[in-house]
Amino acid sequence: MQPLDISSYLGKLQDYYARESVIPSITALSALWNGKARSWTHQIVRRLKEEGFLENAPGGRSRPGPRFFERTVGHAVRAGMPQQAADVQPELLRIDDYLIEKPSQTILFPVKGDSMIDLGIFEGDMVIIERGNSPSSGQVVLAIVDNEFTLKILAKDKRGYYLEARNHNRAQDYPPIRPEQGLEIYGLYVGLIRKARTSGYPLGSNR
Numbered sequence: 670m671q672p673l674d675i676s677s678y679l680g681k682l683q684d685y686y687a688r689e690s691v692i693p694s695i696t697a698l699s700a701l702w703n704g705k706a707r708s709w710t711h712q713i714v715r716r717l718k719e720e721g722f723l724e725n726a727p728g729g730r731s732r733p734g735p736r737f738f739e740r741t742v743g744h745a746v747r748a749g750m751p752q753q754a755a756d757v758q759p760e761l762l763r764i765d766d767y768l769i770e771k772p773s774q775t776i777l778f779p780v781k782g783d784s785m786i787d788l789g790i791f792e793g794d795m796v797i798i799e800r801g802n803s804p805s806s807g808q809v810v811l812a813i814v815d816n817e818f819t820l821k822i823l824a825k826d827k828r829g830y831y832l833e834a835r836n837h838n839r840a841q842d843y844p845p846i847r848p849e850q851g852l853e854i855y856g857l858y859v860g861l862i863r864k865a866r867t868s869g870y871p872l873g874s875n876r
Contacts, residue, residue, distance in 0.1 A: 787835035798856035
């Protein structure tokens with residue numbers, strides 16, 4: 670008897686959860702998985718729980734387990750010359766494990782404006798900010814300057830700390846920011862999430 674391949678069932682369930690934010694009942698799962706009998710659906714759910722993709726929830730329902738949000742990671746691809754495709758077994762990775770080291774100290778902020786595009790930070794990106802660190806001059810920080818949030822580079826001279834933008838094409842629009850009332854470092858920029866824009870920057874764009 671061949672082992673049960675749960676990958677296709679898991680994929681459909683992950684897509685459903687992304688839309689509805691809930692794990693459906695056994696009856697709904699049977700319909701989701703193309704009319705499988707309830708006994709077969711129970712078997713698939715049991716395997717998903719054994720593998721750590723689902724776990725028991727109150728009321729006899731199921732909820733995502735620790736592996737539910739793992740994503741497939743393929744082999745490294747070049748951004749230069751094409752390379753021969755390799756038949757390599759993909760690894761699994763949870764995005765949180767890759768991007769976030771301290772969940773309790775991490776907050777995501779959407780970016781507005783183009784003052785940091787020279788560092789590859791564009792409007793619409795979601796920046797990952799980690800609190801609790803002591804940033805140094807030259808690092809990208811989320812600061813509260815005169816009671817307003819801004820994402821900039823922390824700089825220092827003989828007059829004290831100030832903030833710098835990074836957009837050489839519009840440098841005149843983004844002069845250094847020196848606080849008039851106060852400067853507080855809310856957190857340190859540690860990465861970003863970007864969703865590809867179907868009508869965004871054209872191929873060959875320098876942005």
